[in-house]
Amino acid sequence: MGDLAKKTMELFSEYVMPTYAPKLVFSRGAGTFLFDTENRRYLDFAMGISVCNLGHCHPNVTAAITEQAGTLVHISNLYLNTLMPQLASELVGFGFDGKVFFCNSGAEANEGMIKLARKWGNASGGRNTVIAMENSFHGRTLATLAATGRSKYRKGFEPDMPGFKFVPFNDIAALENAITQDVCAVIMEPLQGEGGILPADQEYLKKVRGLCDQKNILLLFDEVQCGMGRMGTLFAHQSFGVKPDVLSMAKAMANGFPMGCMIASRKYADTLQPGNHASTFGGTALACAAALATLRTIKEENLLDNVKKQSEYLFRRLNEITKPYSFVKGVRGKGLMIGVVLDSPAAPLQQMLFKYDFITLTAGENVLRLLPPLNVSREECDMAIAAIEKGLADFSAQRKESLS
Numbered sequence: 001m002g003d004l005a006k007k008t009m010e011l012f013s014e015y016v017m018p019t020y021a022p023k024l025v026f027s028r029g030a031g032t033f034l035f036d037t038e039n040r041r042y043l044d045f046a047m048g049i050s051v052c053n054l055g056h057c058h059p060n061v062t063a064a065i066t067e068q069a070g071t072l073v074h075i076s077n078l079y080l081n082t083l084m085p086q087l088a089s090e091l092v093g094f095g096f097d098g099k100v101f102f103c104n105s106g107a108e109a110n111e112g113m114i115k116l117a118r119k120w121g122n123a124s125g126g127r128n129t130v131i132a133m134e135n136s137f138h139g140r141t142l143a144t145l146a147a148t149g150r151s152k153y154r155k156g157f158e159p160d161m162p163g164f165k166f167v168p169f170n171d172i173a174a175l176e177n178a179i180t181q182d183v184c185a186v187i188m189e190p191l192q193g194e195g196g197i198l199p200a201d202q203e204y205l206k207k208v209r210g211l212c213d214q215k216n217i218l219l220l221f222d223e224v225q226c227g228m229g230r231m232g233t234l235f236a237h238q239s240f241g242v243k244p245d246v247l248s249m250a251k252a253m254a255n256g257f258p259m260g261c262m263i264a265s266r267k268y269a270d271t272l273q274p275g276n277h278a279s280t281f282g283g284t285a286l287a288c289a290a291a292l293a294t295l296r297t298i299k300e301e302n303l304l305d306n307v308k309k310q311s312e313y314l315f316r317r318l319n320e321i322t323k324p325y326s327f328v329k330g331v332r333g334k335g336l337m338i339g340v341v342l343d344s345p346a347a348p349l350q351q352m353l354f355k356y357d358f359i360t361l362t363a364g365e366n367v368l369r370l371l372p373p374l375n376v377s378r379e380e381c382d383m384a385i386a387a388i389e390k391g392l393a394d395f396s397a398q399r400k401e402s403l404s
């Protein structure tokens, strides 16, 4: 580690709350690569956890931010900037007709969905319980934690906010049994990210949609991690063929500039009225300029097609190179949200890959998570495959050694 990185780490441990445990310091990013303070290059298949979907510092987004920063940054929601309604119309134009509320993060977007569902439910029969999925992750605020199905995230922050209950994911009978008079909504990730790259079964999702219609319950999709093109469709639900009533997005919306939103279908779009909900920075001109550039780039550069193409290739190659190893239990996911499932914790393999200058993530305990940018090239996929192949061989040798 160089002097600048050391100094940065020292300042971090002295002055920053220890909520994170970073191991590396980066000073620059370009496309699919990150550079540390010594200018060492790393292939990045984490992309800031599904945030920089166009790669680091995409020139279109950089130009849009630069220009907007010198034009108009923020005016509050008491007034209108010219970009926010434009962005809403272009988002909806990708095929989910409704109205948008802009905010700044995934948790905030999910809070908004939960508030919308409660307001609607309270007004239609005094219903305000939300059914969430076991193993889910919806954020770190108190309401989104209460909707998060992995108890380790809630531990220490009790009491849990009331009004939530959990059912197993992909289990339609359990969901049906859980729908009581007080239920107003079901919230779920179409593909669970933090929980271990677990896609919902398409047939299950269709049945969930049917149940929600039948019982007059809102279906809320958290597309914070799996949305914004990562499935090969702009909205994640489009790749499952099932429409929610309200969806949330954040992370990749502005390619790294903080932005989130919820979109409610027309029927529920006017549930929240003036004074019901707000966010100081929501839909600020600067964030909207970055998001517009991101959306338009996805369209202009045909990135949804690239997702499908590179996804097919990565799944095929990953299945091939993992075949010799019985400790690999499978490769799962969808689009460019891919998990290599191990029979043991994935962190040691991830650490090994760091050594080959390849950045990945883990998900759940046993899953190595790959989130390349939507514009990843075949050559970069091959670099990743070569690194994983090497990592698996070393990991296998290490496991044998520790057993002998």
Ligand SMILES: Cc1ncc(COP(=O)(O)O)c(C=O)c1O
Residues within 6 Å of the ligand: 049, 104, 105, 106, 107, 108, 110, 137, 138, 139, 140, 189, 193, 194, 222, 223, 224, 225, 226, 250, 251
């Ligand atoms: C599915 C999902 N929902 C919500 C969130 C929370 O997003 P944020 O950290 O922007 O609040 C995350 C973050 O990882 C997520 O993966």
